[in-house]
Amino acid sequence: MKANNSTDTGCPFCGTGCALSVECSDKGVRVKGDKSNPSTLGDLCFKPIQMAKALDANRLATPLYRSRKTDPFREISWEEAICVLVDQIKSLPTEALYFYLSGQLLTEESYLFTKLTKGYLGTNNVDANSRLCMASAVVAHKMAFGSDGAVGNYADIDDADVILISGSNPAWAHPILHRRILARKKSHPDTQIIVIDPIRTETAEKADLWLGLRSGSDTMLYNALLGELYRRGTCDLDFIDRCSEGFELTLTEALKLSFSDAIALCGLSLKDASTLVELFGSDKKILGLWCQGLNQAVDGVMRNLGFINLFLATGRINAKKGLPFSLTGQPNAMGGREVGYLSNGLPGYRDVRNPQDREVCEHHWNLSSNTISSEVGITITDAVEEILRNEIRLLWVACTNPLLTLPDVEKTTRALNHPDLFLVVQDCVLSETAALANLILPSAAWGEKEGSMTNSERFIKRVRAFKPIPEGAKSDMSIVCDVAKALGFSGFDFTEPSEVYHEYQMLTKSRLCDQSTQEYESLSYQWGGERLYTDEVFATTSHKAQFHPIVSSSLHLNKDEFVLITGRTKQQWHTMTRTGHVPELLKNEEEPYLLINESEANERGMREGDIAVLSNELGSIHLPIRFGTLAVGHLFAPFGYPQAPINTLVPTQNDPLSFQSALKSARVQIAPAKEVRW
Missing domain, CATH: 3.40.50.740 (Rossmann fold)
Structure with a gap:
């Protein structure tokens, strides 16, 4: 506790891990950023600032x-509950x-x-909800580097020449990191921000280049880029020979398709894809950020490894040339993995x-x-x-x-x-x-x-x-020990x-x-230092980083079929059990919705605000339509709304290595709802 009656603590939401300073008085609870914390430097998004308003909402106070x-x-005592x-x-x-x-x-x-x-x-027989968000990244890190753990740190944003964001929308999911990215761009306008995502997200709107990749084509893109880097002679062969294993087999797989054919299957332009090849072939510092778009897939581990392969192939595992940096979903998913x-x-x-x-x-x-x-x-x-x-x-x-x-x-x-x-x-x-x-x-x-x-940065x-804990409730620690x-x-x-x-x-x-x-x-510590593997000694058996060949794939939709992508909204958290009780956080997010291209909606006789019915073999859901910009044949709907649980339409399909569920690739059909009011 500080002298001014403020308490230093941490944010309970995303994996950014913002440090908070909380002041309690007769006027209530005031949450500010802790500027003394070296990880997040006192910055905060809306959620923790407003959360104090829902601290006591709908609390359980007896077993x-x-x-x-x-x-x-029926209410029972703790003694009876434990018994x-x-x-x-x-x-x-x-x-x-x-x-x-x-x-x-x-x-x-x-x-x-x-x-x-x-x-x-x-x-x-123990698992955690990290299985739904980080398992593919964990397995990929172990396969490539020998251990879990993000390679870099947030400070790598501050001097990056290129910030490449693949399968992530940090403007919504990691807002403080997105602000830091924009601050880098503002202070150094030549910094390039590139987003690879089927949806033109808020992050993509602020980027220099958006690549509207077809969902499921990630490995195709990464292989295409790797193969073209090799053809142009811009791979770092010295680093590859000195510090890695498995490159030849990986390259053989990457060269199976021509660059132009592969990029066409991804739904991208040769010009945009060539921009990525040129950047990876340069000496610019490239920071690669990714999250659930790569993880929540039937080939999530392969997507992770394909992205990592690009950095290994160009010697980007250091502070000078850049590195791949996986963003963590939840506030203590990393701590849970450590234990x-x-x-x-x-x-x-x-x-x-x-x-x-x-x-x-x-x-x-x-x-x-x-x-x-x-x-x-x-x-x-x-x-x-x-x-x-x-x-x-x-x-x-x-x-x-x-x-x-x-x-x-x-x-x-x-x-x-x-x-x-x-x-x-x-x-x-x-x-x-x-x-x-x-x-x-x-x-x-x-x-x-x-x-x-x-x-996220360890x-x-x-x-x-x-x-104080409400009378009748117990700490999680006490419950387990009892x-x-x-x-x-x-x-x-x-x-x-x-x-x-x-x-x-x-x-x-x-x-x-x-x-x-x-x-x-006084715990305030980044294990492993600012970056892992600075001595180029990795945690693998051979102490060398490992390339892994990945199989190229691309999306094939049946007639009148869309791929449904799910994700967070900006101000709500997961299933809204807490943030859903804060009016300031509910603003503009009171109800779920379906994001669709205007032209594709109009083709089906639907306008913005109309109710659409989404369906597949698992069931159906009604959602109001909003227009956005997405790759052709793609839809987006947020998860966590109990009145319209979007995972109703998501089948249980898991990555074969990480067993993480593919929450971003359900196949659905869409039609206008008849006589349905939201």
Whole structure:
């Protein structure tokens, strides 16, 4: 707490990780940027500034329970709630348990879940909503560099000659980074901003060049660029020979199509694509940013690797020439990955398949050898299938709303409503998922708990409380520890988050994400330094970066078929359980909508403001039309609106390597709705 009664903390929204200074007084809560924080320099977007107005909206303040989902909830004590949950866990075989976590949990909370599930319960049936946003980037980083972790940092924006943004709309999803990009452009007008995206987004509107790529053609474009760079003799062969492996096989795949043919299949002009070739062939510093447009795809890992290949081929893994930089979706998705909260992970970027990694964690947790399973747990979309097959009988969801965020809403609803599934939801509000639960555990919200988070650039900061937890609710840390102790497990006698962090940080010692020397109270630290691999020694077995051949693909739509792209809006957050209660954030975003090219709407007899019906084999949704600029045959609709859950139309199709769902490529048909009012 500062002398002026302000509290330094962190923003609970996107992965930018803005640092906040919160002042509490009789007049209410005032949120400002913390200018002393070196990561975000005090800048803020609308969301945290306005969030104080919804801190107490629709809060849960007592555990709720019903043995059957058809019964009404009844209030119970915490003692009874813990007892009910423990009895359920003890009554089921380990393989019937599943845990689904969130990138909005603090690092200490995610660590405790990992310790409880993978260590003491002996199951890797744990996943997190990072599976829906960052899994493909994680796998690609491991394949290319040997480890997860963004290569660069935000300061690379400040001296970039070219900022290449592929599959991301930071003006909406990472507003502070977009402001920093525009500030670079303003101070250095020669800086080029280039956006590759099927939608002419707000980011694209502010760019020097927009490439309206056909969705699904990303790997085709990246291969085409790589092949043409080689043909023109502008690959950095010295770097490739010295620091990498796999280039020849990668190049062979990239050269299978001519440059002109490949670019035509992408729906782009040769002139625009040649601009990219010329830039990558120059000595300019190129910063490559990407996010869900590359990740949320059936070939998401390949899209990531194709983008990374361009930087490796031109020696751009440094401060001088540039680097690829993956943007993280949620505020602590990076911290969750560090503690191993995905189905294959263990703390300190370890893996359950590695016997040495298991042994280190078992020793640290005072467990017997072979307690941690070597079998990777199933992912959340597979867990939905297992619930429907009556194999998963208990699902514990913490701080997320899978009913609206998982693909195929109808199937997810059937699973969560399964009469033999005991659904536990740990959250601060009654979300759509919580409304289907057997047991609801009311947890602390932002502003009420202590811990740490890691942002997109690997910067860790403290999160501090500035208001008390409502009477009847508990911190996520306390809930996990109470359940673990009631199960009879030792090692969970924590009273403060600092104790949890100190235990966890020892598991990072000598790892890429080493935090072992940091003091908790003053925690403000970028692990790995400003950039990773500055010595050109990578985390792979050979210590060389790895090229990976990727197969070119392009979009093929049937007659009268569109590809539906989903994403965030600018001022709302995910499923709107918090931001949806702030009038200032709802302005112009009160209702969902469908973005379509005016000409394509007019061809179907639809005007702006009309209601359209979107449909496919999974169902249908009615949405009001807005006109925009998109690649031909493309539509956009925001997710997170419970009155029109767009994932109703998104099938469960996953990347074969990352198992991340393809949330941006559903095939739909569109028609004018008859006698439907919004």
